[in-house]
Amino acid sequence: LFGVSKSWKQSEGSARNPECEPERESERESARNAAHAPERASHSSVNPRERERIVMHIDMNAFFASVEQALRPFLRGKPVLVAADPYGTPKGARSVAATASYEARAYGVKTGMPLFQALRLCPTAIIVEGDGRKYVSIALKLLEILESYTDLVEPYSIDEAFIDVTNTVHLFGDKVAIARDIKRRVREEFGITCSIGVAPNKLVAKMASDLEKPDGLVVIDRASLPDAIWDLPVDALIGVGRKRTLKLNLMGIFTIRDLALYPRENLRRAFGVIGEDLQAAAWGLDDSPVIPTTAIPDPKSVSAASTFIKDTRDRELILSALFYLAEKAATRLRRHNMRARTLGVWIRYGDFSSDGRSHRLPFPIDRFAQIWPLARQQFESAFFPPRKPVRLVGVYLGELEPAVGYDVPLFPDVARKDRVDDVVSASRERFGSRSLMRARSMIGEKVVMT
Protein backbone atom coordinates (compact mmCIF):
# COMPACT_ATOMS: atom_id res chain seq x y z
CA LEU A 1 0.00 0.00 0.00
CA PHE A 2 2.53 2.54 0.77
CA GLY A 3 5.57 2.77 -1.33
CA VAL A 4 8.59 3.79 0.57
CA SER A 5 9.65 2.62 3.94
CA LYS A 6 10.77 5.61 5.96
CA SER A 7 13.01 5.81 8.95
CA TRP A 8 11.90 3.81 11.93
CA LYS A 9 10.73 6.02 14.72
CA GLN A 10 10.03 4.86 18.17
CA SER A 11 9.56 6.48 21.49
CA GLU A 12 9.09 4.33 24.52
CA GLY A 13 7.29 5.53 27.61
CA SER A 14 5.69 8.87 27.14
CA ALA A 15 5.54 10.03 23.60
CA ARG A 16 5.96 13.77 23.66
CA ASN A 17 7.38 14.43 27.08
CA PRO A 18 9.51 11.46 28.03
CA GLU A 19 11.25 13.43 30.72
CA CYS A 20 8.71 13.82 33.44
CA GLU A 21 9.68 17.07 35.18
CA PRO A 22 9.15 17.29 38.93
CA GLU A 23 6.83 20.28 38.56
CA ARG A 24 4.66 18.39 36.14
CA GLU A 25 4.66 15.34 38.36
CA SER A 26 3.56 17.32 41.37
CA GLU A 27 1.02 19.10 39.26
CA ARG A 28 -0.35 15.79 38.10
CA GLU A 29 -0.53 14.45 41.61
CA SER A 30 -2.24 17.49 43.02
CA ALA A 31 -4.61 17.56 40.11
CA ARG A 32 -5.40 13.91 40.54
CA ASN A 33 -6.26 14.56 44.14
CA ALA A 34 -8.24 17.67 43.36
CA ALA A 35 -11.97 17.58 43.80
CA HIS A 36 -12.62 18.39 40.15
CA ALA A 37 -10.58 15.53 38.72
CA PRO A 38 -12.84 12.77 37.40
CA GLU A 39 -13.56 10.10 39.94
CA ARG A 40 -12.50 7.50 37.49
CA ALA A 41 -9.03 9.00 37.57
CA SER A 42 -8.50 7.77 41.08
CA HIS A 43 -9.64 4.34 39.98
CA SER A 44 -6.94 4.35 37.36
CA SER A 45 -4.11 4.34 39.86
CA VAL A 46 -2.01 1.30 39.19
CA ASN A 47 -3.08 -1.83 40.96
CA PRO A 48 -0.14 -4.26 40.82
CA ARG A 49 -2.48 -7.25 40.65
CA GLU A 50 -4.40 -5.78 37.75
CA ARG A 51 -2.81 -6.64 34.43
CA GLU A 52 -2.39 -3.70 32.08
CA ARG A 53 -4.24 -4.13 28.81
CA ILE A 54 -2.18 -3.99 25.65
CA VAL A 55 -4.10 -2.36 22.84
CA MET A 56 -2.64 -1.35 19.50
CA HIS A 57 -3.99 1.01 16.89
CA ILE A 58 -2.67 0.30 13.41
CA ASP A 59 -3.05 3.14 10.96
CA MET A 60 -2.04 2.63 7.34
CA ASN A 61 -0.30 5.80 6.20
CA ALA A 62 -2.04 7.57 3.30
CA PHE A 63 -3.52 4.19 2.45
CA PHE A 64 -4.96 4.54 -1.05
CA ALA A 65 -2.13 6.72 -2.35
CA SER A 66 0.52 4.47 -0.80
CA VAL A 67 -1.06 1.39 -2.37
CA GLU A 68 -0.97 3.02 -5.78
CA GLN A 69 2.64 4.11 -5.29
CA ALA A 70 3.66 0.62 -4.18
CA LEU A 71 2.02 -1.03 -7.16
CA ARG A 72 2.93 1.54 -9.79
CA PRO A 73 6.62 2.42 -9.67
CA PHE A 74 6.13 5.51 -11.86
CA LEU A 75 4.16 7.14 -9.05
CA ARG A 76 6.79 6.69 -6.37
CA GLY A 77 8.21 9.86 -4.91
CA LYS A 78 5.60 12.00 -6.69
CA PRO A 79 2.62 13.89 -5.32
CA VAL A 80 -0.41 11.65 -5.88
CA LEU A 81 -4.09 12.32 -5.25
CA VAL A 82 -6.52 9.42 -5.25
CA ALA A 83 -10.08 10.39 -6.09
CA ALA A 84 -13.32 8.67 -6.98
CA ASP A 85 -14.44 9.42 -10.51
CA PRO A 86 -11.93 12.23 -11.07
CA TYR A 87 -12.78 12.33 -14.75
CA GLY A 88 -16.56 12.20 -14.36
CA THR A 89 -16.71 15.96 -14.59
CA PRO A 90 -14.40 18.52 -16.10
CA LYS A 91 -11.21 18.30 -14.05
CA GLY A 92 -13.03 16.41 -11.35
CA ALA A 93 -14.91 19.56 -10.43
CA ARG A 94 -16.88 17.91 -7.62
CA SER A 95 -14.52 15.13 -6.70
CA VAL A 96 -12.41 15.24 -3.57
CA ALA A 97 -9.00 13.81 -2.72
CA ALA A 98 -9.84 10.57 -0.92
CA THR A 99 -6.17 10.39 0.00
CA ALA A 100 -3.11 12.45 -0.76
CA SER A 101 0.38 10.98 -0.77
CA TYR A 102 2.88 12.47 1.66
CA GLU A 103 4.56 14.23 -1.25
CA ALA A 104 1.25 16.01 -1.95
CA ARG A 105 0.65 16.72 1.73
CA ALA A 106 3.91 18.63 1.79
CA TYR A 107 2.11 21.22 -0.36
CA GLY A 108 -0.71 21.51 2.16
CA VAL A 109 -3.11 19.12 0.44
CA LYS A 110 -5.39 17.35 2.90
CA THR A 111 -7.63 14.32 2.69
CA GLY A 112 -11.16 15.30 1.73
CA MET A 113 -10.07 18.49 -0.02
CA PRO A 114 -11.88 19.25 -3.31
CA LEU A 115 -9.64 18.38 -6.25
CA PHE A 116 -9.67 21.85 -7.76
CA GLN A 117 -8.42 23.23 -4.45
CA ALA A 118 -5.80 20.48 -4.09
CA LEU A 119 -4.54 21.16 -7.61
CA ARG A 120 -4.28 24.85 -6.85
CA LEU A 121 -1.94 24.01 -3.96
CA CYS A 122 -0.05 21.31 -5.84
CA PRO A 123 -0.36 21.78 -9.61
CA THR A 124 2.05 18.92 -10.34
CA ALA A 125 -0.05 16.37 -8.46
CA ILE A 126 -0.93 13.22 -10.37
CA ILE A 127 -4.59 12.31 -10.06
CA VAL A 128 -5.28 8.61 -9.84
CA GLU A 129 -8.73 7.09 -10.07
CA GLY A 130 -9.39 5.07 -6.92
CA ASP A 131 -10.10 1.36 -7.15
CA GLY A 132 -12.18 0.35 -4.15
CA ARG A 133 -11.98 -3.37 -4.88
CA LYS A 134 -8.20 -3.22 -4.82
CA TYR A 135 -8.10 -1.38 -1.49
CA VAL A 136 -10.69 -3.63 0.14
CA SER A 137 -8.80 -6.75 -0.97
CA ILE A 138 -5.54 -5.44 0.49
CA ALA A 139 -7.27 -4.24 3.68
CA LEU A 140 -8.69 -7.73 4.22
CA LYS A 141 -5.22 -9.23 3.83
CA LEU A 142 -3.95 -6.74 6.40
CA LEU A 143 -6.61 -7.91 8.82
CA GLU A 144 -5.43 -11.49 8.24
CA ILE A 145 -1.96 -10.42 9.34
CA LEU A 146 -3.39 -8.84 12.50
CA GLU A 147 -5.50 -11.93 13.22
CA SER A 148 -2.33 -13.99 13.39
CA TYR A 149 -1.55 -12.26 16.71
CA THR A 150 -4.98 -12.24 18.38
CA ASP A 151 -8.63 -12.91 17.69
CA LEU A 152 -9.49 -9.48 19.12
CA VAL A 153 -9.19 -7.45 15.93
CA GLU A 154 -11.56 -4.55 15.37
CA PRO A 155 -11.53 -2.84 11.97
CA TYR A 156 -12.03 0.87 12.63
CA SER A 157 -12.12 1.92 9.00
CA ILE A 158 -10.71 0.56 5.75
CA ASP A 159 -7.21 1.65 6.78
CA GLU A 160 -7.28 1.49 10.58
CA ALA A 161 -7.76 -1.27 13.12
CA PHE A 162 -7.46 -1.93 16.83
CA ILE A 163 -6.07 -5.14 18.26
CA ASP A 164 -5.93 -6.32 21.88
CA VAL A 165 -2.97 -8.61 22.54
CA THR A 166 -3.21 -8.67 26.33
CA ASN A 167 -3.79 -12.41 26.42
CA THR A 168 -1.49 -13.42 23.57
CA VAL A 169 1.53 -11.17 23.98
CA HIS A 170 3.52 -13.90 25.79
CA LEU A 171 3.39 -16.02 22.63
CA PHE A 172 5.31 -13.42 20.62
CA GLY A 173 7.80 -11.96 23.08
CA ASP A 174 6.57 -8.52 24.02
CA LYS A 175 4.35 -5.76 22.73
CA VAL A 176 7.12 -3.93 20.91
CA ALA A 177 8.17 -7.15 19.18
CA ILE A 178 4.60 -7.64 17.95
CA ALA A 179 4.34 -4.08 16.68
CA ARG A 180 7.68 -4.33 14.88
CA ASP A 181 6.71 -7.65 13.35
CA ILE A 182 3.42 -6.22 12.05
CA LYS A 183 5.26 -3.30 10.50
CA ARG A 184 7.79 -5.61 8.88
CA ARG A 185 5.13 -7.90 7.41
CA VAL A 186 3.07 -4.99 6.08
CA ARG A 187 6.17 -3.53 4.46
CA GLU A 188 7.35 -6.81 2.97
CA GLU A 189 3.98 -8.01 1.77
CA PHE A 190 2.46 -4.79 0.47
CA GLY A 191 5.38 -2.37 0.14
CA ILE A 192 3.68 0.18 2.36
CA THR A 193 4.08 1.55 5.87
CA CYS A 194 1.86 1.89 8.88
CA SER A 195 1.97 3.78 12.16
CA ILE A 196 1.27 1.86 15.32
CA GLY A 197 0.27 3.19 18.71
CA VAL A 198 0.59 0.87 21.70
CA ALA A 199 -1.25 1.78 24.91
CA PRO A 200 -3.44 0.44 27.71
CA ASN A 201 -6.64 1.39 25.86
CA LYS A 202 -8.09 2.29 22.46
CA LEU A 203 -8.31 6.01 23.10
CA VAL A 204 -4.61 6.43 23.91
CA ALA A 205 -3.50 3.86 21.31
CA LYS A 206 -5.14 5.92 18.59
CA MET A 207 -3.59 9.11 19.87
CA ALA A 208 -0.20 7.39 20.04
CA SER A 209 -0.37 6.24 16.42
CA ASP A 210 -1.14 9.82 15.38
CA LEU A 211 2.03 11.09 17.06
CA GLU A 212 4.49 9.63 14.56
CA LYS A 213 3.53 9.59 10.91
CA PRO A 214 4.42 8.06 8.61
CA ASP A 215 5.93 4.74 9.70
CA GLY A 216 5.87 5.43 13.43
CA LEU A 217 5.78 3.26 16.51
CA VAL A 218 4.83 4.99 19.75
CA VAL A 219 4.36 3.21 23.06
CA ILE A 220 2.53 4.90 25.91
CA ASP A 221 2.18 2.83 29.05
CA ARG A 222 -0.05 3.43 32.02
CA ALA A 223 2.76 4.80 34.17
CA SER A 224 3.31 7.63 31.71
CA LEU A 225 -0.35 8.65 31.61
CA PRO A 226 -1.72 11.25 31.58
CA ASP A 227 1.46 13.31 31.10
CA ALA A 228 2.18 11.71 27.75
CA ILE A 229 -0.89 13.31 26.22
CA TRP A 230 -1.36 16.49 28.22
CA ASP A 231 0.68 18.81 26.02
CA LEU A 232 -1.27 17.86 22.91
CA PRO A 233 -3.92 20.20 21.53
CA VAL A 234 -7.39 19.34 22.72
CA ASP A 235 -8.54 18.31 19.24
CA ALA A 236 -6.11 15.37 19.38
CA LEU A 237 -8.74 13.61 21.52
CA ILE A 238 -11.13 11.25 19.78
CA GLY A 239 -14.56 12.84 19.79
CA VAL A 240 -13.31 16.42 19.74
CA GLY A 241 -14.05 17.75 16.29
CA ARG A 242 -14.02 21.22 14.81
CA LYS A 243 -17.15 22.54 16.51
CA ARG A 244 -16.32 21.11 19.91
CA THR A 245 -12.76 22.45 19.66
CA LEU A 246 -14.10 25.91 18.96
CA LYS A 247 -16.37 25.74 21.97
CA LEU A 248 -13.57 24.46 24.19
CA ASN A 249 -11.23 27.17 22.93
CA LEU A 250 -13.80 29.80 23.81
CA MET A 251 -13.79 28.37 27.34
CA GLY A 252 -10.01 28.83 27.45
CA ILE A 253 -9.27 25.14 26.89
CA PHE A 254 -6.54 24.65 24.31
CA THR A 255 -4.58 21.61 25.46
CA ILE A 256 -5.61 18.27 26.86
CA ARG A 257 -4.07 19.41 30.15
CA ASP A 258 -6.44 22.42 30.19
CA LEU A 259 -9.37 20.06 29.71
CA ALA A 260 -8.17 17.60 32.36
CA LEU A 261 -7.83 20.34 34.97
CA TYR A 262 -10.96 22.29 34.08
CA PRO A 263 -13.69 22.39 36.74
CA ARG A 264 -15.88 19.38 36.06
CA GLU A 265 -19.11 21.18 36.94
CA ASN A 266 -18.42 23.81 34.30
CA LEU A 267 -17.80 21.13 31.69
CA ARG A 268 -21.02 19.42 32.62
CA ARG A 269 -22.91 22.68 32.28
CA ALA A 270 -21.39 23.30 28.84
CA PHE A 271 -21.56 19.80 27.37
CA GLY A 272 -23.91 17.78 29.58
CA VAL A 273 -22.80 14.25 30.41
CA ILE A 274 -20.41 14.35 27.45
CA GLY A 275 -18.41 16.91 29.45
CA GLU A 276 -17.46 14.27 31.99
CA ASP A 277 -16.53 11.81 29.26
CA LEU A 278 -14.33 14.42 27.64
CA GLN A 279 -12.54 15.04 30.90
CA ALA A 280 -12.07 11.32 31.50
CA ALA A 281 -10.57 11.05 28.03
CA ALA A 282 -8.22 13.91 28.88
CA TRP A 283 -6.92 11.75 31.73
CA GLY A 284 -6.32 8.92 29.26
CA LEU A 285 -9.16 6.83 30.65
CA ASP A 286 -11.08 4.50 28.36
CA ASP A 287 -12.41 1.05 29.15
CA SER A 288 -14.08 0.33 25.83
CA PRO A 289 -13.26 -3.18 24.61
CA VAL A 290 -11.75 -4.14 21.26
CA ILE A 291 -14.72 -5.70 19.50
CA PRO A 292 -13.97 -8.23 16.77
CA THR A 293 -16.04 -8.11 13.58
CA THR A 294 -18.01 -11.16 14.55
CA ALA A 295 -19.29 -9.37 17.65
CA ILE A 296 -20.19 -6.04 16.06
CA PRO A 297 -23.78 -5.24 17.00
CA ASP A 298 -26.48 -4.47 14.48
CA PRO A 299 -26.53 -0.89 13.23
CA LYS A 300 -28.77 1.68 14.92
CA SER A 301 -29.59 3.35 11.62
CA VAL A 302 -28.87 3.16 7.91
CA SER A 303 -28.73 6.00 5.44
CA ALA A 304 -27.80 6.82 1.87
CA ALA A 305 -27.00 10.16 0.25
CA SER A 306 -25.97 11.45 -3.17
CA THR A 307 -24.38 14.65 -4.40
CA PHE A 308 -25.43 15.95 -7.79
CA ILE A 309 -22.68 16.75 -10.21
CA LYS A 310 -24.31 20.11 -10.73
CA ASP A 311 -26.69 21.85 -8.34
CA THR A 312 -30.20 21.34 -9.64
CA ARG A 313 -33.88 22.22 -9.21
CA ASP A 314 -34.97 19.55 -11.70
CA ARG A 315 -37.85 17.71 -10.04
CA GLU A 316 -37.48 14.46 -11.99
CA LEU A 317 -33.76 14.32 -11.40
CA ILE A 318 -34.12 14.92 -7.68
CA LEU A 319 -36.88 12.31 -7.38
CA SER A 320 -34.83 9.85 -9.41
CA ALA A 321 -31.93 10.27 -6.98
CA LEU A 322 -34.29 9.91 -4.02
CA PHE A 323 -35.75 6.76 -5.57
CA TYR A 324 -32.28 5.27 -5.95
CA LEU A 325 -31.36 6.19 -2.37
CA ALA A 326 -34.57 4.72 -0.94
CA GLU A 327 -33.75 1.49 -2.75
CA LYS A 328 -30.18 1.54 -1.50
CA ALA A 329 -31.25 2.18 2.10
CA ALA A 330 -33.86 -0.60 1.85
CA THR A 331 -31.22 -3.05 0.61
CA ARG A 332 -28.91 -2.13 3.50
CA LEU A 333 -31.74 -2.55 5.96
CA ARG A 334 -32.60 -5.99 4.66
CA ARG A 335 -28.97 -7.03 4.61
CA HIS A 336 -29.00 -6.62 8.40
CA ASN A 337 -32.43 -8.21 8.65
CA MET A 338 -33.76 -5.11 10.40
CA ARG A 339 -36.87 -2.95 10.20
CA ALA A 340 -37.10 0.82 10.76
CA ARG A 341 -39.50 2.82 12.90
CA THR A 342 -38.24 6.22 11.78
CA LEU A 343 -37.89 7.50 8.26
CA GLY A 344 -36.15 10.72 7.40
CA VAL A 345 -35.09 12.71 4.35
CA TRP A 346 -32.61 15.54 4.13
CA ILE A 347 -31.41 18.06 1.64
CA ARG A 348 -28.35 20.22 1.20
CA TYR A 349 -28.45 23.30 -0.99
CA GLY A 350 -25.74 24.72 -3.19
CA ASP A 351 -24.80 27.21 -0.47
CA PHE A 352 -24.23 24.26 1.92
CA SER A 353 -27.23 25.07 4.09
CA SER A 354 -29.13 21.92 5.06
CA ASP A 355 -32.57 20.88 6.19
CA GLY A 356 -34.15 17.59 7.15
CA ARG A 357 -37.40 15.96 8.20
CA SER A 358 -37.97 12.73 10.01
CA HIS A 359 -41.13 10.96 10.98
CA ARG A 360 -41.91 8.17 13.44
CA LEU A 361 -43.94 5.46 11.78
CA PRO A 362 -46.90 3.67 13.34
CA PHE A 363 -45.33 0.33 12.44
CA PRO A 364 -41.81 -0.78 11.43
CA ILE A 365 -41.00 -1.09 7.73
CA ASP A 366 -38.30 -2.78 5.67
CA ARG A 367 -39.69 -2.99 2.13
CA PHE A 368 -38.75 -0.65 -0.67
CA ALA A 369 -42.44 -0.50 -1.62
CA GLN A 370 -43.11 0.96 1.83
CA ILE A 371 -40.06 3.19 2.09
CA TRP A 372 -40.19 4.91 -1.28
CA PRO A 373 -43.72 6.39 -1.15
CA LEU A 374 -43.17 7.65 2.39
CA ALA A 375 -39.79 9.15 1.54
CA ARG A 376 -41.23 10.81 -1.53
CA GLN A 377 -44.23 12.18 0.31
CA GLN A 378 -42.07 13.57 3.08
CA PHE A 379 -39.60 15.08 0.65
CA GLU A 380 -42.21 16.65 -1.62
CA SER A 381 -44.19 18.19 1.20
CA ALA A 382 -41.09 19.63 2.87
CA PHE A 383 -38.81 20.65 0.04
CA PHE A 384 -40.69 20.99 -3.25
CA PRO A 385 -40.36 23.25 -5.08
CA PRO A 386 -36.80 23.72 -3.86
CA ARG A 387 -36.18 27.26 -2.71
CA LYS A 388 -32.54 27.04 -3.83
CA PRO A 389 -30.55 24.80 -6.19
CA VAL A 390 -30.04 21.40 -4.56
CA ARG A 391 -26.60 19.91 -4.04
CA LEU A 392 -27.35 16.70 -2.12
CA VAL A 393 -30.29 14.58 -1.02
CA GLY A 394 -30.40 11.72 1.47
CA VAL A 395 -32.65 9.09 3.02
CA TYR A 396 -32.37 7.95 6.64
CA LEU A 397 -33.92 4.94 8.39
CA GLY A 398 -33.64 4.90 12.17
CA GLU A 399 -34.87 3.21 15.34
CA LEU A 400 -34.01 -0.13 13.83
CA GLU A 401 -35.27 -3.36 15.32
CA PRO A 402 -34.79 -6.98 14.30
CA ALA A 403 -37.15 -8.17 11.59
CA VAL A 404 -38.47 -11.08 13.59
CA GLY A 405 -41.46 -13.11 12.53
CA TYR A 406 -42.98 -13.07 9.10
CA ASP A 407 -45.85 -10.96 7.85
CA VAL A 408 -47.92 -12.97 5.41
CA PRO A 409 -49.09 -10.57 2.69
CA LEU A 410 -52.84 -10.69 2.26
CA PHE A 411 -52.84 -9.34 -1.27
CA PRO A 412 -51.17 -10.99 -4.26
CA ASP A 413 -49.77 -7.67 -5.48
CA VAL A 414 -47.98 -7.06 -2.18
CA ALA A 415 -46.59 -10.58 -2.20
CA ARG A 416 -45.26 -10.02 -5.71
CA LYS A 417 -43.53 -6.76 -4.71
CA ASP A 418 -42.04 -8.53 -1.70
CA ARG A 419 -40.58 -11.15 -3.99
CA VAL A 420 -39.10 -8.43 -6.22
CA ASP A 421 -37.43 -6.93 -3.14
CA ASP A 422 -36.06 -10.33 -2.18
CA VAL A 423 -34.64 -10.91 -5.65
CA VAL A 424 -33.12 -7.42 -5.84
CA SER A 425 -31.49 -7.83 -2.43
CA ALA A 426 -30.16 -11.31 -3.23
CA SER A 427 -28.80 -10.17 -6.58
CA ARG A 428 -27.04 -7.17 -5.06
CA GLU A 429 -25.53 -9.24 -2.30
CA ARG A 430 -24.07 -11.61 -4.84
CA PHE A 431 -23.30 -9.48 -7.88
CA GLY A 432 -22.90 -5.96 -6.53
CA SER A 433 -25.11 -2.94 -5.86
CA ARG A 434 -25.58 -2.00 -9.49
CA SER A 435 -26.30 -5.49 -10.81
CA LEU A 436 -30.06 -4.98 -10.75
CA MET A 437 -31.62 -1.54 -10.76
CA ARG A 438 -35.11 -0.22 -11.20
CA ALA A 439 -35.33 1.85 -14.38
CA ARG A 440 -36.43 4.98 -12.58
CA SER A 441 -33.28 5.17 -10.51
CA MET A 442 -31.25 5.11 -13.72
CA ILE A 443 -32.64 8.43 -14.97
CA GLY A 444 -30.06 10.19 -12.91
CA GLU A 445 -27.43 7.51 -13.45
CA LYS A 446 -25.22 9.75 -15.56
CA VAL A 447 -25.58 12.77 -13.36
CA VAL A 448 -25.72 11.43 -9.84
CA MET A 449 -22.55 10.78 -7.92
CA THR A 450 -22.92 8.19 -5.20
Added chain:
Amino acid sequence: MAVSVIEEPIKVAAVFEGGKLTPVRFRWRGRAKRVRAVTGRWTSRDGTDTIHYFAIMGDDDVYYEISFSTQTFVWRLEKLETE
Protein backbone atom coordinates in the same frame (compact mmCIF):
# COMPACT_ATOMS: atom_id res chain seq x y z
CA MET B 1 2.93 9.21 -17.70
CA ALA B 2 0.06 7.62 -19.62
CA VAL B 3 -2.41 4.92 -18.68
CA SER B 4 -4.12 2.85 -21.41
CA VAL B 5 -7.06 0.57 -20.71
CA ILE B 6 -6.59 -2.59 -22.79
CA GLU B 7 -8.91 -5.37 -21.53
CA GLU B 8 -7.68 -8.01 -23.98
CA PRO B 9 -7.05 -11.74 -23.45
CA ILE B 10 -3.36 -12.67 -23.27
CA LYS B 11 -1.27 -15.82 -23.11
CA VAL B 12 0.62 -16.18 -19.81
CA ALA B 13 3.25 -18.50 -18.37
CA ALA B 14 2.96 -18.64 -14.60
CA VAL B 15 4.31 -20.69 -11.71
CA PHE B 16 2.49 -22.02 -8.67
CA GLU B 17 4.87 -21.83 -5.76
CA GLY B 18 4.57 -21.30 -2.01
CA GLY B 19 0.79 -21.17 -2.24
CA LYS B 20 0.98 -18.36 -4.74
CA LEU B 21 0.32 -17.96 -8.44
CA THR B 22 2.97 -15.78 -10.08
CA PRO B 23 3.09 -14.77 -13.74
CA VAL B 24 6.61 -14.90 -15.22
CA ARG B 25 6.07 -13.98 -18.85
CA PHE B 26 3.24 -13.19 -21.23
CA ARG B 27 2.48 -12.62 -24.87
CA TRP B 28 0.33 -9.73 -26.04
CA ARG B 29 -0.41 -8.87 -29.67
CA GLY B 30 2.33 -11.27 -30.75
CA ARG B 31 5.01 -9.74 -28.55
CA ALA B 32 6.60 -11.63 -25.66
CA LYS B 33 7.24 -9.81 -22.39
CA ARG B 34 9.13 -10.99 -19.34
CA VAL B 35 7.89 -10.11 -15.87
CA ARG B 36 10.68 -8.27 -14.10
CA ALA B 37 8.80 -7.78 -10.83
CA VAL B 38 5.38 -8.39 -9.36
CA THR B 39 4.78 -5.19 -7.40
CA GLY B 40 1.46 -6.24 -5.91
CA ARG B 41 -1.53 -8.54 -6.09
CA TRP B 42 -5.15 -8.41 -5.04
CA THR B 43 -8.38 -10.26 -5.69
CA SER B 44 -11.88 -9.25 -6.59
CA ARG B 45 -15.26 -10.97 -6.90
CA ASP B 46 -17.34 -10.71 -10.05
CA GLY B 47 -20.51 -12.61 -9.32
CA THR B 48 -19.41 -16.16 -8.58
CA ASP B 49 -16.02 -15.60 -10.19
CA THR B 50 -12.88 -14.78 -8.20
CA ILE B 51 -10.40 -12.75 -10.18
CA HIS B 52 -6.74 -12.45 -9.25
CA TYR B 53 -5.04 -9.22 -10.27
CA PHE B 54 -1.29 -8.73 -10.62
CA ALA B 55 0.59 -5.47 -10.81
CA ILE B 56 3.80 -6.13 -12.72
CA MET B 57 6.75 -4.38 -14.28
CA GLY B 58 7.72 -5.79 -17.64
CA ASP B 59 11.27 -6.05 -18.96
CA ASP B 60 10.28 -3.27 -21.37
CA ASP B 61 9.92 -0.83 -18.43
CA VAL B 62 6.17 -0.74 -18.82
CA TYR B 63 3.78 -1.21 -15.91
CA TYR B 64 1.03 -3.76 -16.56
CA GLU B 65 -2.04 -4.89 -14.65
CA ILE B 66 -3.10 -8.38 -15.66
CA SER B 67 -5.86 -10.60 -14.30
CA PHE B 68 -6.70 -14.26 -14.06
CA SER B 69 -10.27 -15.55 -13.80
CA THR B 70 -10.58 -18.67 -11.67
CA GLN B 71 -13.88 -19.47 -13.38
CA THR B 72 -12.91 -19.16 -17.04
CA PHE B 73 -9.13 -19.67 -16.65
CA VAL B 74 -8.63 -16.68 -18.91
CA TRP B 75 -5.76 -14.21 -18.45
CA ARG B 76 -6.35 -10.63 -19.52
CA LEU B 77 -4.24 -7.54 -19.87
CA GLU B 78 -6.33 -4.92 -18.10
CA LYS B 79 -4.20 -1.82 -18.51
CA LEU B 80 -0.70 -0.57 -18.97
CA GLU B 81 1.19 2.51 -17.95
CA THR B 82 4.30 4.11 -19.38
CA GLU B 83 6.41 6.82 -17.88
